[in-house]
Amino acid sequence: MRIRILAQTLLAALVGVTATAQNVKVDPKVSTYKKVSGINGNLNSIGSDTLNNLMAYWVEGFNKKYPNVKIQVEGKGSTTAPPALIEGTSQLGPMSREMKSEEADKFEKKFGYKPTKVAVAIDTLAVFVNKNNPIKSLSMQQVDAIFSKGRKGGHAKDIKTWGELGLTGEAANKPISLYGRNSASGTYGYFKEHALFKGDYKDSVKEQPGSSSVVQSVGSDRYAIGYSGIGYATSGVRAVPMSDEAKNGGAVFEATYANALSGKYPLSRYLYIYINKDPKKAIDPLTREFLKFVLSKEGQEIVVKDGFLPLTAKMEADEIAKLN
């Protein structure tokens, strides 16, 4: 299985097709969803916009099982999830990063217990360039030097033009045009922490209102570079294979499922749904069933459909255990 995935990936890379979710299959050991009766009511989901489409897909799938359940999905950024959970305006708080300790503390202050974190999918954050850009790979340190002011990653000097990344010809003198997310986004936070080594973004990064608009901007600007979840890739952009000079001897890895699971691809993360679960009480049945559906085989196939990566059977079992 693994070998086949690798072979296919290599083949795809050779013929110049962007490696996307097409090769990913959900772990066959992940349990299938069993319908129960008496599920009705309303759920509100407020949070990450990376997870926005995935939530919409899940709700569609869940509604096929329970046509009369009503789930509203709002996604304006991970930062909007904790306040909504605390205020009680939502029961599901999708986040593309972990809750910061201040956010979790505020929650605990109000309810007396911590919010429950359920990992629902794996995302690989990709650095995208225009499809016509010939660049072969980037190291984390280079990415840091491209995007950050301080270069905490340790690259010797600031990178401003494509020539400094080894491109020749017309592109060599062209400045790199930077696209990123707005600061309410969990993607912004994650990229800052991991790719920028907690440094600060350059002021010239054009902050976009959604992951999709980052990709669209990169697709229409041939000297652009930008980051967002791999699920948003279009035919106009290419995900650059990444390396980390400090790990694996600087070897280059594509953003594939195998590399994300093994941790070799440096920018992979979990996506979460936070819920308000009182440890002394049973969880609300609607919330429980929705999360069970999300973690089931059907739910994880939807993850693949949206271009993200599914959980393995072991991860799934761990997450389901949190619900009981």
Next chain:
Amino acid sequence: MSRLADRIRQGGIFVWFSGALLAFCLAMIVSLVGFIVAKGMGYFWPSPLVQVQTADGPLLGEVTAHEPARGEETEKIQFRVGNRDIYGQDFRWVPAAGLGPQERPKDAVLVERLEYGPFIGRIASLSHEGQEVATGPAALEEALKRLPEASRLRRHIQSIEKGQVGDLNRRIEQLRLSRKRLEAKADAAGLAALDAKAADLQAAYDQLQGSLEQIRTEAKAWTLNLQTADGQAKECPLGAVVRMVPANAMGPLDKLGVYLSRLWEFAADDPRESNTEGGIFPAIFGTVMMVLVMSVLVVPLGVVTALYLREYAKQGWLVRAVRVAVNNLAGVPSIVFGVFGLGFFVYGLGGSIDRLFFADSLPTPTFGTGGILWASLTLALLTVPVVVVATEEALGAVPRSQREASLAMGATKWQTLWNVVLPSATPGILTGLILAIARGAGEVAPLMLTGVVKLAPAMPLDGTFPFFHLDRKFMHLGFHIYDVGFQSPNSEAAKPMVFMASFLLLLVVVVLNLFALNLRRKLRERLGGSTF
């Protein structure tokens, strides 16, 4: 020279100048609408399916874009290849060199599916319960014949699920809530009765599920065996097919049929696949409904305010200050109203209503979260200055002679206002309403904070008691445009939908305005061509 001076004096030049400016405005509006229509309308027309030979095998799809050679880069063509479940992406750029001749095979077909977007390829065969019924071109013909029946079955399942199953589910949920209440009171007898009821409902539910399962198996009986251009096979139940379009074998009339049915689907159906496919009916409905609720709220608020300000209040510095404040309110950015709506209406008012009347369902909020009522109230606040100003003007334009005549007949001030002044001011008030609608329908920012969502599963108006659900969240065309344009997972495929949704939003605003204009015209006729 003197001629020019003459012309300036007579104003001829200014007539030309103002005419030119009018023409400029018209040109801008026409090009705006033209641009939107041109970008959006072509999307539903079936384009030919083109097959070419690439380095890694044959490729079949619609040609969607073209990029000329530039410097070292070669010429490229973008194909919409579909088959998201097999290829991962709907679109693909390929170098134009060495593609061979562009063929248009007659048997190529685009199958629109409920999931994973369109399939582009060929129909290998059609089978019924695993038995092959027809192969090759005959399979397509047979499948086209069977499709209406399969779609009918699918709608039948949906209606059972929404109707009967939903009804049962609702009753079970009500039981759960009353159970919660009784448990708090520790009422053993009541609980036992509830359990008996729950068992009955459960039995009914199981029975319904059984019969549904039967229909579902029936719906799954017919299967299409599909094959992509590069030879990969895919199965698809006929019940999951929306439409089959063999574009290369179709005449213009057939294509027109497909075009119209796609257009209808777009305007009248629910969205699918995270809003990138299907229709946008809930968004249209949400927009119209929100504007109507807003109108109902804003008119009394604005008119009563203006009435007091104009007729009863002692004109002095305080009234002047209030007027200035009202006018300033019209200039406050809409997002500020949104913040106010979230803090005051949603958290404040809504939270209190929940604690008082819907304590059972807490922590799930009923009114303590964004909803159409709060969004409409926020927009009503946003547009109230327009109505106040227009009403004040209209009241001021009612001739003094009419009021005095009424007062001379012995009517009180209130009777005069109610019977004489207000009726003749109605057209002016409606002008205010028209302006309010125009502003309200186009606002998105405050709604994002007070109740608009990407996907609202239920409409604010439906057949379930109490029919009118003001607590529900809703979809809005303006927000839909933002969402599909900037947040969609499949942004390339969704782009034409952005333009179509924009077009529909324009259409909705125009229709609402025409409605109000017509109302005003009728009122004017009845009043016999009065003022304003």
